[in-house]
Every structure is written in structure tokens, then in C-alpha cells.
Amino acid sequence: MSDLFYAMTMPGLETLAFSEIRATLPESTLVKFMRGIALFQTPELPENLLDLHTTEDVFVALAHIKGLRRGPDALRVLHSATLNADLTDAIASWRRGHHGARPRTWRVVSQMVGSYDFRRVDAGQAVTAALRKSMPHGMRPVEDDADLEVWLWLGGGDVLIGVRLSDATMRHRAYKHQHLPASLRPTAAAAMGWLSQPTPEDIVLDPLCGAGTILIERALLGPVTRELGGDIREQAVNIARRNVRAAEVDVSLKTWDARALPLGASSVTRIITNLPFGKQIGTREDNEALYTALIREFDRVLAPGGLMVSLTSEDRLWDRIIQEHGWKTQKKVVFVVLGQPASIFVSERA
Ligand SMILES: C[S@@+](CC[C@H](N)C(=O)[O-])C[C@H]1O[C@@H](n2cnc3c(N)ncnc32)[C@H](O)[C@@H]1O
Incomplete structure (x- = not known):
């Protein structure tokens, strides 16, 4: 089965970042470009995704929601998409990129591009509330410096929820x-x-x-x-x-x-x-x-x-x-x- 991943880069550099992904992982196929993002599928897990040079952060997708409405109903959609996501697989991908380490803490980071009838924090809380139910026992939510970060990205109709596989050294x-x-x-x-x-x-x-x-x-x-x-x-x-x-x-x-x-x-x-x-x-x-x-x-x-x-x-x-x-x-x-x-x-x- 092909897993869904996405790479974040500087807006304008998406196609270039994807061409580097294709050169590194030739079996990758593009799903969609969004602002500063290339969403793609690749058949096996990609430790070398972390060696990409034109990408700032890389994620395994938990959910890609298309056509999210602007109204407050959207919060319920975010909640249930998170609840239904396959966390076990995503955590396994994270562990492979971290020498098998077991994550002990988690947090949600949310980013919003465009206007909605709800606030970014509300969207983040909808995802957090779902993760409180679905995260493995033994992992606790923290405010900062979490082992595992779940990023919520809202960009117009498209929404991505994903586990961040990279850390700050990829970008800096x-x-x-x-x-x-x-x-x-x-x-x-x-x-x-x-x-x-x-x-x-x-x-x-x-x-x-x-x-x-x-x-x-x-x-x-x-x-x-x-x-x-x-x-x-x-x-x-x-x-x-x-x-x-x-x-x-x-x-x-x-x-x-x-x-x-x-x-x-x-x-x-x-x-x-x-x-x-x-x-x-x-x-x-x-x-x-x-x-x-x-x-x-x-x-x-x-x-x-x-x-x-x-x-x-x-x-x-x-x-x-x-x-x-x-x-x-x-x-x-x-x-x-x-x-x-x-x-x-x-x-x-x-
Ligand atoms: C936009 S910066 C380059 C930044 C560089 N790429 C980096 O990432 O740090 C332009 C550089 O050109 C240098 N510079 C300006 N006039 C120059 C000249 N006539 N000869 C050589 N270097 C010059 C400046 O000192 C400055 O460091």
C-alpha cells in the first residue's frame, strides 16, 4: 500500500521540491500541490525523506480533507477525520525516522491560510480533543517541546493533518x-x-x-x-x-x-x-x-x-x-x- 506524505517548502518552490523527491524516491507520485506543499504517495518508508534539501519539513499524512466548509460545522469534520486516522502507522513511521525511539509526549501545531468562520485555536482544539481519545496510552499532551508533533494545516478548501517526521535541523x-x-x-x-x-x-x-x-x-x-x-x-x-x-x-x-x-x-x-x-x-x-x-x-x-x-x-x-x-x-x-x-x-x- 502506498502511504501518503507531504513536504513543506517555501511557497513558489513546490514543483522543485517535488522534483527532488522524485529523484530521491523514483516511485513517488504526486497527489497535489498546495501553497508551499507537495502531497505525494510513495510505496515504502522513506528514511531518506529526511535527507531532502529543498524541503523544510516532511510529514506522514493522517488525513487530507477536501472542500472543507468555512462555517463552524467544519470543526466537527476535523474532529472526526482525526479520530478515524490511522495513528499506529504514522507513529511507526515517526519511530523509524527516530532510531526506534518511543514518543512520550505529543502536541498539536495549527496553521491557517485564508479565512474561516472559526479561529485557528478552535481548529487546533478540535484535533487535540480527538487525539486525546486516540493517542496510545502512556503518551501525554504537552504545551512545548513534544516528542511527536501533529500539524494541522488549513489552506482554503484543503486541510492536511499529519505527523511531522522532520525536526528543526532539516530546515535550519x-x-x-x-x-x-x-x-x-x-x-x-x-x-x-x-x-x-x-x-x-x-x-x-x-x-x-x-x-x-x-x-x-x-x-x-x-x-x-x-x-x-x-x-x-x-x-x-x-x-x-x-x-x-x-x-x-x-x-x-x-x-x-x-x-x-x-x-x-x-x-x-x-x-x-x-x-x-x-x-x-x-x-x-x-x-x-x-x-x-x-x-x-x-x-x-x-x-x-x-x-x-x-x-x-x-x-x-x-x-x-x-x-x-x-x-x-x-x-x-x-x-x-x-x-x-x-x-x-x-x-x-x-
Ligand atoms: C544578498 S547577499 C548574499 C547572501 C548569501 N547568498 C548568503 O546566503 O549569505 C549579497 C552579498 O554580496 C556582497 N557584495 C556586495 N557587493 C559586492 C561586490 N562588489 N563584490 C563582492 N561581494 C559583494 C555583500 O557583502 C553580500 O554579502
Whole structure:
């Protein structure tokens, strides 16, 4: 029998997250995409679901309710769906992912997207009330730090109730001790690595590497020949060095100006980078001058047939500048970074 699972990622990255799931577990089939969620079936239990890079949390589904009404009757539906769910199987999946440990405590976490005639807490309580009846004896509900978390996600007509198989390290990564203000979420950095169509022959450059997240995530995705990175701020390079060491990956880092890289012509095969953008770092005029200088330099160092994967919120500006410099964009993925929409461009020379 196929079990139902779902992966949560950043809204906009759902299809990408599912393509990584398919690559990791080829027998998986998609059931549905929802906002920030890929719901899928897979025939056997997937310890390696916890190794996904573009997913922030992964769940075994207890229930998928379609067409939930907005009125208070919905609370009864949530209650009975929880009561009828197969908890034994879900707890067994949780235990397999936790070296056989037995969960002693549980709690319900609820999330609500869209408007309903009841409150999020009421929905959470409907599920909690049902679980009080159906949880195995010996497991008790707690407010915080529960061993086992049941998440209730309400997103318009669709509702998912599931047992969380992942923990916080899936989302935050253990290596990331040092943060910088404009630092990218590891999941987004992994998504960029994934979009670079990685091969073991890659020589990867992040010319504006900040805390080093993109290069680290690329190295964790799969084999690579060489990785190079740098930043104009020495402090950023020091932080990147510490993160690289903690992640136990091999990246060579330097303090440099990305507008004049100390690298030979055609010396790299992939550029993967998060450009400074918007209010985050520079002004628009600064960005126009910077982007123009950057694309000239990227043009020089990227080998023929190479790919550039770049992220910016200055979508139109970057699009125009790269086109003017003879590049074409194969693919664009829009998602939300620090509250504003941003685009990942996958581009090559025209
Ligand atoms: C959006 S941040 C990159 C964040 C990075 N991807 C991370 O996850 O930490 C842009 C970075 O570009 C750097 N930067 C800005 N102008 C630069 C230049 N001319 N040369 C090199 N780095 C530059 C900034 O110091 C900043 O760390």
C-alpha cells in the first residue's frame, strides 16, 4: 500500500521540491500541490525523506480533507477525520525516522491560510480533543517541546493533518551557526543548486557568497569538482569560512570584488549567486551600475556552455541587463524572500 506524505517548502518552490523527491524516491507520485506543499504517495518508508534539501519539513499524512466548509460545522469534520486516522502507522513511521525511539509526549501545531468562520485555536482544539481519545496510552499532551508533533494545516478548501517526521535541523541545518542579515534560507540555496543541473564535473562559483550558504548547499547536494567563493566584506568571508568548516565541505574562499575577480577567463562552469537587491543592500541606481559590472565579469569567467543561476528581487532590471549582454533565461522561479517576491533566473549565453 502506498502511504501518503507531504513536504513543506517555501511557497513558489513546490514543483522543485517535488522534483527532488522524485529523484530521491523514483516511485513517488504526486497527489497535489498546495501553497508551499507537495502531497505525494510513495510505496515504502522513506528514511531518506529526511535527507531532502529543498524541503523544510516532511510529514506522514493522517488525513487530507477536501472542500472543507468555512462555517463552524467544519470543526466537527476535523474532529472526526482525526479520530478515524490511522495513528499506529504514522507513529511507526515517526519511530523509524527516530532510531526506534518511543514518543512520550505529543502536541498539536495549527496553521491557517485564508479565512474561516472559526479561529485557528478552535481548529487546533478540535484535533487535540480527538487525539486525546486516540493517542496510545502512556503518551501525554504537552504545551512545548513534544516528542511527536501533529500539524494541522488549513489552506482554503484543503486541510492536511499529519505527523511531522522532520525536526528543526532539516530546515535550519546544523552547520549554520553564523548568520548575516541578507543570508538566504538553506532550502532556497539548495533550490538554486538543484536548478544549476548539477554534475560532478562542475566548477562552481558564488562571487557574492555572503555566509556561504549557496556553495555549502551545492556541495551537500552532490559531487562537484571545485567550489570557489568570495565577498567584498571580510567579515562575510570569515563567517562563510566558519560555516564551510562546520558543514565539512571543501570551498575555497577569498575577500574580493566580484566586479574584478582574480579568476581566469572561462574558468568556471556554474555561477550560482544571490545578488544584492532592493532595500536589502543597495539602492536601485547602485544596483543598476553593480549589475552591469557583474554581468560583464560573469561573462568573462563562465566557460562556454556554462550556466548561471541568480536570485534577485530586482527582477525587471536584471532581466533587461542580462538580455542586453547577450544572455537568455531558460527558466524563472518566483518565490518569497524576506517578505518580498524574488526570482531565480536560470540563464545561459544566447
Ligand atoms: C544578498 S547577499 C548574499 C547572501 C548569501 N547568498 C548568503 O546566503 O549569505 C549579497 C552579498 O554580496 C556582497 N557584495 C556586495 N557587493 C559586492 C561586490 N562588489 N563584490 C563582492 N561581494 C559583494 C555583500 O557583502 C553580500 O554579502
